[in-house]
Amino acid sequence: MTKSELILEIAAAHPNLLIKDIDLIVSTIFDEIGTSLAQGGRVELRGFGAFFVKNRKARTGRNPRTGDAVEVHEKYVPFFKTGKELRKRTNSQMDEA
Structure with a gap:
């Protein structure tokens, strides 16, 4: 599953959310995981x-x-x-x- 497919799956499950908001949420989560790993965290x-x-x-x-x-x-x-x-x-x- 790609990031865009994940966003579309979430949008289908939660039609009350805007796709741009879901994209922001998913991107933020991935960015935070990357930042934490770059700092040596878990x-x-x-x-x-x-x-x-x-x-x-x-x-x-x-x-x-x-x-x-x-x-x-x-x-x-x-x-x-x-x-x-x-x-x-x-x-x-x-x-x-």
């Missing part, structure tokens, strides 16, 4: 999951095309861990399909 949405940042240490990698050794610098990458309820829901939906 965002937990109960029943859904948690967004957090992991540190990947510097290492020596390989260029897949040439096989040459390449230094890969240390970096921080965002991760998402699903919540228990979301895992249960996903598994039950997939079992029915």
Whole structure:
């Protein structure tokens, strides 16, 4: 599902809300999650999951095309861990399909 599809789904479920207001709400939520992660924080949405940042240490990698050794610098990458309820829901939906 894309961001625009999410906005349209919310608009269909709540016809009393304007699409521009829903867009603002969704954008604000995503921006706040991004800001928190950029500051090294963690965002937990109960029943859904948690967004957090992991540190990947510097290492020596390989260029897949040439096989040459390449230094890969240390970096921080965002991760998402699903919540228990979301895992249960996903598994039950997939079992029915």
